[in-house]
Amino acid sequence: MTIETTYDAVVIGAGFAGLTAARELTRQGASVLIVEARDRIGGRTWLDHRLGRDLEMGGTWVHWTQPHVWAELTRYGLETTPSPEPERAFWWADGRRHEGGADQLLGLIGGTNQQFVRDSRKYFPEPFRPLARDDFKAIDDVSVQERIREQFPAGGARDLLESFWALNFNGPLDDAALTQALRWVALTNGDWAVNFEACATYKIVGGTAALAAAILAESGAGIEYGFTVESVSDNAEVVDVRSTDGRTVRARTAIVTLPLHSLAAVEFQPPLPAAKAAGASLGQVSKGAKVWLRLRGVHAPFVALGGADWPLNFFQVEYALDGDTIAVGFGPDAARIDAEDLAAVQAQLARLVPGAEVVAVASHNWVDDPLSGETWPMHRTGFLSTHLAAMQAAHGLVLFAGSDIANGWCGFIDGAIESGMGAARDAAALLSPHGS
Secondary structure, eight states: OOOOOEEEEEEEOOSHHHHHHHHHHHTTTOOEEEEESSSSSOTTOOEEEETTEEEESSOOEEOTTOHHHHHHHHHHTOOEEEOOOOSEEEEEETTEEEEEOHHHHHHHHHHHHHHHTTTHHHHOSSTTOTTSOSGGGGTTTOBHHHHHHHHSOSSHHHHHHHHHHHHHHTSOSTTBBHHHHHHHHHTTTTOHHHHHHHHHTEEETTHHHHHHHHHHHHHOOEEEESOOEEEEEEOSSOEEEEETTSOEEEEEEEEEOOOHHHHTTSEEESOOOHHHHHHHHHOOSOOOEEEEEEESSOOOOEEEEOOTTSSSOEEEEEEEETTEEEEEEEESOGGGOOTTOHHHHHHHHHTTSTTOOEEEEEEOOTTTOTTTSSSSOOOBTTHHHHTHHHHHSOBTTEEEOSGGGOSSSTTSHHHHHHHHHHHHHHHHHHHSTTOO
């Protein structure tokens, strides 16, 4: 095998972690090649033209409480636009459908949720340093479902709280870590309502693709598409990254930005340490669905929250288009619904929103996609105390990054950028003549 070029760094994955890491290294004069299995950049963000307009098929929302992504928007002069303010709300509680104002629904959720997350700052006083104190270890084996059912009696209030957190985790709550929920809310100073705003309100003008393209353009890094990584081999001098179709890239260091659920498909030599391999095998909770719906006619903006175990348990209106309405929906288990089956999606919406006719749907199954295997990362019980540090640690000349293992906004674009910056800093130290 003849390899003509040895790069300073090879970055595996062109999501926001990989793009950021590549840019930070090229700014310091390093030669960088990004290898990407898909035919596009962006990772689990993907702006695509569906239902008559550009829609975010994956990650979407940003917020000024997210310092890394907000700095990037400022850097590139990108603006944000809010989702429409809901005028109506529909929800399922006590075994029946309810209808009212959006403030009424938020008030019902807040009645229990503020109590549920009240210890967020106690356990995570410095939310960007989640491992700084050991207090959280006492509750890291507690699930969200266990704590909710221990803390609140059965009834409508608990129904809403469980569905709200099933939405946030985009998965079932029986193994969803309480610490993950508290970490999230600690990032907004313990205010769950601001946290919810950060999750689902402000979108980037031009879409996530505009930010991804700006980062790549500034980096000037090379990129190879259609490069699905089969193996990563480190001989203590260079790293060889081999694709499933036989291509090999060599570099002095490598940064791996793959999601947890796709990391296990890569062979590492030397093998990953036990704690890192176990963390990759454990994966995380999110296994849900995201779907876009085109509704016939004009609908006043609404938000709808169904049961925690429904195939689709959340809907909100996002756009008006040519006399129709575009809404987005989420559900905690992609295996329970074909989100591209119009009739199936219609049946779920009809449980909450009477008279809304779905005329078209669009979705991407991130869970069945072998390049992701998950939607946004939300950790299982025990992951934070047992695996996070191991997943973040370098393995020889191989470094790791991604929203899955971010310190702060894990599960968000912000977390990916934060993690990519840290990995680039560590890679630069390895590349330095004084690096170890």
